[in-house]
Amino acid sequence: xxxxxxxxxAGIAGINAIKAIRExxxxxxxxxxxxxxxxxxxxxxxxxxxFELELSDNLLQKKEWYAQNRVNLLLGEAVRKIDVRSQTVxxxxxxxxEFDKLLIATGALNREPELSAAGEPRLYTLRKMxxxxxxxxxIDRAGQVVHIGGGIQGLETAWALRxxxxxxxxxxxxxxxxxxxxxxxxxxxxxxxxxDSGVEVITxxxxxxxxxxxxxxxxxxxxxxxxxxxxxxxxxNLAIVDDTGIRTNRGILVNERMETNLPHIxxxxxxxxxxxxxxxxxxxxxxxxxxxxxxxxxxxxxxxPVVPVTTLRGFDITLFSMGDxxxxxxxxxxxxxxxxxxxxxRVFIQNNRxxxxxxxxxxxxxPLLKSAxxxxxxxxxxxxxxxxxxDLFQTLKTDPKERGTRIEQNSVL
Numbered sequence: 001x002x003x004x005x006x007x008x009x010a011g012i013a014g015i016n017a018i019k020a021i022r023e024x025x026x027x028x029x030x031x032x033x034x035x036x037x038x039x040x041x042x043x044x045x046x047x048x049x050x051f052e053l054e055l056s057d058n059l060l061q062k063k064e065w066y067a068q069n070r071v072n073l074l075l076g077e078a079v080r081k082i083d084v085r086s087q088t089v090x091x092x093x094x095x096x097x098e099f100d101k102l103l104i105a106t107g108a109l110n111r112e113p114e115l116s117a118a119g120e121p122r123l124y125t126l127r128k129m130x131x132x133x134x135x136x137x138x139i140d141r142a143g144q145v146v147h148i149g150g151g152i153q154g155l156e157t158a159w160a161l162r163x164x165x166x167x168x169x170x171x172x173x174x175x176x177x178x179x180x181x182x183x184x185x186x187x188x189x190x191x192x193x194x195x196d197s198g199v200e201v202i203t204x205x206x207x208x209x210x211x212x213x214x215x216x217x218x219x220x221x222x223x224x225x226x227x228x229x230x231x232x233x234x235x236x237n238l239a240i241v242d243d244t245g246i247r248t249n250r251g252i253l254v255n256e257r258m259e260t261n262l263p264h265i266x267x268x269x270x271x272x273x274x275x276x277x278x279x280x281x282x283x284x285x286x287x288x289x290x291x292x293x294x295x296x297x298x299x300x301x302x303x304x305p306v307v308p309v310t311t312l313r314g315f316d317i318t319l320f321s322m323g324d325x326x327x328x329x330x331x332x333x334x335x336x337x338x339x340x341x342x343x344x345x346r347v348f349i350q351n352n353r354x355x356x357x358x359x360x361x362x363x364x365x366x367p368l369l370k371s372a373x374x375x376x377x378x379x380x381x382x383x384x385x386x387x388x389x390x391d392l393f394q395t396l397k398t399d400p401k402e403r404g405t406r407i408e409q410n411s412v413l
Contacts, residue, residue: 005030005099006098008033008105010040011107014040015289017103017292018071021297024299030071031099032074038129040059044282045058047126047156047157050135079091082240084245103268103292104266105267105269105289106236107269108271108280110232115208123210124138145168145226145229147228150203151231152312155190155314159315169199175204177191177194183327185346189339189344197316213226236252237270245262246261246267249276250273252267252273254274255274256302257302258291266295267292268292281309307323308323311363318362322356322366324355327348334347341361345360345361347369347389349379354379371396
């Protein structure tokens with residue numbers, strides 16, 4: 001019987017581990033340690049709602065939830081050391097927490113750009129609540145902002161800044177926006193929408209330097225700015241496992257049980273490396289946290305790889321991308337495009353199954369695609385060169401026993 005669980009890291013992976021534990025065991029003591037002084041909050045909203053940072057509206061769970069679930073919440077407590085032999089965690093002021101099982105869910109840091117800097121660079125990022133507060137404390141004096149990195153966080157931040165009438169430039173080292181989540185047409189439409197909102201987008205150019213009033217990109221070009229914000233990828237937060245014997249590569253190496261090489265220590269979320277991958281995605285951290293939680297208390301569970309999902313709300317549209325959207329991997333794709341309505345849908349097919357999807361504009365039917373991708377729904381006897389996106393949606397809504405009849409009727413029509 002497990003006598004004590006310690007969870008280090010109060011993000012979505014740690015919270016879902018607690019939920020899994022309490023689903024099976026209402027009594028085992030749980031210590032939840034966070035190095036931030038705030039009740040656990042939704043980091044995704046730091047960029048989505050940059051100018052509406054009310055912590056009370058942003059909590060992962062209500063404050064009373066922790067007491068109701070008998071969780072000893074330790075806020076503002078950095079971990080100084082993990083002793084794997086004595087099975088203790090030492091906090092920064094010297095207090096020690098004993099554990100039978102330990103979950104490391106410390107997340108990741110935003111990767112800093114390697115820049116040559118002169119003067120007093122105004123360089124910021126958005127990873128924690130205090131990062132966002134730093135941005136807000138200085139944004140009033142910034143008329144022009146450069147965002148280094150054109151991923152989801154960069155686009156959401158740019159949109160928030162434009163809504164507050166800031167002049168914004170996005171610089172992206174890749175040749176186009178979101179190349180791993182969108183095809184070329186989707187990237188082009190997204191860039192067009194960003195530029196229509198007043199955001200300047202520069203792709204294919206790395207930022208190489210920064211001065212007090214500008215950033216320098218390739219080919220000697222300089223972009224004036226009063227503030228620069230970066231989001232160019234993540235680095236798992238591994239500092240607390242130094243000298244512990246816990247194996248790491250880019251992240252903490254885990255098996256399908258979220259177990260490290262030490263049988264009483266687990267890892268989940270952005271800090272964990274599973275099957276050679278670090279995902280940095282919300283839905284994957286949720287599932288890894290659940291898997292770890294079950295195993296922490298001796299209920300065997302295996303992590304089943306979750307299909308990556310990316311969503312964006314901004315520039316007066318919504319965006320959904322899921323699965324494999326590399327057209328070279330697909331045998332067919334089904335496309336709907338209406339430029340007048342800023343709508344673009346492309347569904348990718350492999351072996352008569354939907355393997356990936358892109359939706360820009362109206363994403364109301366994305367749950368149909370999400371379900372089909374996750375369930376690997378087999379769609380036989382479809383003429384993929386003739387079916388429309390709307391017919392495909394209707395087919396997905398149809399009971400599997402009736403699909404053959406509907407497909408035959410559509411073919412006749």
